[in-house]
Amino acid sequence: MDILFKLSRFGEVRYSQQLNRFFQFVFVFGIWVSFVGQMFAQPIRGGASIIDITPPIGYPMWGYAARHDTPSTGVRDRLYARIAILEVGTSRVAIVGLDLGRAPMRDSMERIREQLKPVGVGCVLLVASHTHHGPILELDSWPNRTTPYVRQLEKWLVQGISEAAQKCEPIRIKFAGENIPGNRNRQSKQQNPPVDQQLNVIVLESIKTGKPVAHLVNFPAHPTMLPAKLNEFSPDFPGFMAKKVQDASGGVCVYLQGASGDLSVNPQRGRSPEEFGEFLANEVLRVEKQAQPLRSENVMLKWNRDEFRFRPRTSVTNPIFQLLVGRAFFPELVGAFEREYREGVRPEMTTLLINKQIGMVAVSGELFSAHAIRLRERAKIPMLMVLGCTNGYQQYFPTIESVAEGGYGTEVPVAMAEVGAGERMMDRALMRIHQLLGRLSELDFPEK
Numbered sequence: 001m002d003i004l005f006k007l008s009r010f011g012e013v014r015y016s017q018q019l020n021r022f023f024q025f026v027f028v029f030g031i032w033v034s035f036v037g038q039m040f041a042q043p044i045r046g047g048a049s050i051i052d053i054t055p056p057i058g059y060p061m062w063g064y065a066a067r068h069d070t071p072s073t074g075v076r077d078r079l080y081a082r083i084a085i086l087e088v089g090t091s092r093v094a095i096v097g098l099d100l101g102r103a104p105m106r107d108s109m110e111r112i113r114e115q116l117k118p119v120g121v122g123c124v125l126l127v128a129s130h131t132h133h134g135p136i137l138e139l140d141s142w143p144n145r146t147t148p149y150v151r152q153l154e155k156w157l158v159q160g161i162s163e164a165a166q167k168c169e170p171i172r173i174k175f176a177g178e179n180i181p182g183n184r185n186r187q188s189k190q191q192n193p194p195v196d197q198q199l200n201v202i203v204l205e206s207i208k209t210g211k212p213v214a215h216l217v218n219f220p221a222h223p224t225m226l227p228a229k230l231n232e233f234s235p236d237f238p239g240f241m242a243k244k245v246q247d248a249s250g251g252v253c254v255y256l257q258g259a260s261g262d263l264s265v266n267p268q269r270g271r272s273p274e275e276f277g278e279f280l281a282n283e284v285l286r287v288e289k290q291a292q293p294l295r296s297e298n299v300m301l302k303w304n305r306d307e308f309r310f311r312p313r314t315s316v317t318n319p320i321f322q323l324l325v326g327r328a329f330f331p332e333l334v335g336a337f338e339r340e341y342r343e344g345v346r347p348e349m350t351t352l353l354i355n356k357q358i359g360m361v362a363v364s365g366e367l368f369s370a371h372a373i374r375l376r377e378r379a380k381i382p383m384l385m386v387l388g389c390t391n392g393y394q395q396y397f398p399t400i401e402s403v404a405e406g407g408y409g410t411e412v413p414v415a416m417a418e419v420g421a422g423e424r425m426m427d428r429a430l431m432r433i434h435q436l437l438g439r440l441s442e443l444d445f446p447e448k
Contacts, residue, residue: 050080069330186263202383242277
């Protein structure tokens with residue numbers, strides 16, 4: 001009995017030691033997780049800049065398959081990158097609105113991130129407006145292979161972000177949101193289809209002057225108001241909206257495309273990009289008047305970046321598929337398709353939290369609007385921006401219901417990821433939000 005008692009005590013001691021080590025690990029790991037992508041709550045600073053990214057003409061454009069490789073013939077309106085920086089301590093977040101159809105390619109994103117490390121930018125969101133009158137980024141052979149546009153774009157973006165970082169000053173953050181009737185569902189034929197009509201506005205206000213340093217505007221709608229036959233560069237309505245807001249109140253206006261995969265502009269609110277841009281700008285300025293500041297001027301920034309790998313719905317090495325892609329777009333794009341998808345459909349997602357009041361979930365593709373509506377309902381934080389076309393581009397991520405119904409944006413070759421990929425990303429986003437809120441730890445996450 002004495003031996004059994006000693007063995008029992010020995011087992012209890014070993015179990016207790018293991019349990020203590022486990023809780024020590026969880027405690028240390030929890031502290032480490034809490035410091036990833038964040039600073040202690042401190043006063044926040046902000047800066048902004050604008051840089052011209054208009055490309056040379058005479059090369060293929062991005063957006064409409066019907067154009068094939070027809071070259072651009074002119075510049076209707078110049079293209080810009082509009083940049084806002086959030087700075088807490090030595091940590092910086094860059095939020096960039098691009099007058100482009102898509103965000104830079106995967107290799108470009110890696111180079112941009114690497115070049116921004118000396119600037120202290122730990123999180124970058126390059127959000128394409130999704131204009132269909134921008135340049136093609138999938139090819140690095142124009143205007144020549146020695147100095148391609150895509151490499152020049154990288155330099156411009158790093159330069160613009162660095163300039164904005166140098167302009168940082170003490171700011172306060174104000175935010176407001178409201179539903180507006182500015183878009184419609186272009187895919188579903190069901191009664192009352194999902195439409196995310198949330199207009200979200202964040203104002204970075206200078207403490208010194210009381211004037212805006214920058215406006216962050218999130219509203220989901222396809223910028224396809226100009227005809228496909230027009231082979232000239234233009235930002236479409238987001239560019240005109242941004243200019244009017246900036247002219248009216250000062251501060252750089254950064255347009256952040258939303259979950260617009262199945263949404264287009266409501267033509268009753270304007271039939272030209274200038275008209276709709278003016279309508280949206282007036283709504284932004286109206287909603288801004290209701291903006292309330294964060295509960296504390298000391299701000300904590302937290303973020304996390306996830307990478308996914310989904311099964312393609314068809315083989316990109318299949319000669320028939322390659323033939324169809326070549327015919328639908330143009331032959332040179334076949335190689336870009338194969339390089340992007342040969343190892344699976346690999347979108348990335350960044351989740352950003354500002355205090356416990358403002359969240360951003362940014363995905364490298366075109367999310368259908370129901371994804372944003374459901375995530376916002378589930379997250380239950382005061383403001384949640386769901387951004388599309390950010391930090392890359394893997395085309396459409398429709399909902400399961402929309403794939404079952406069919407229609408544009410739900411089928412190969414524009415929706416390449418396995419059915420349900422969007423839902424899985426949104427589930428992960430919800431968990432990330434709760435992790436950044438301190439309610440979950442990394443140990444709670446399933447394997448990818």
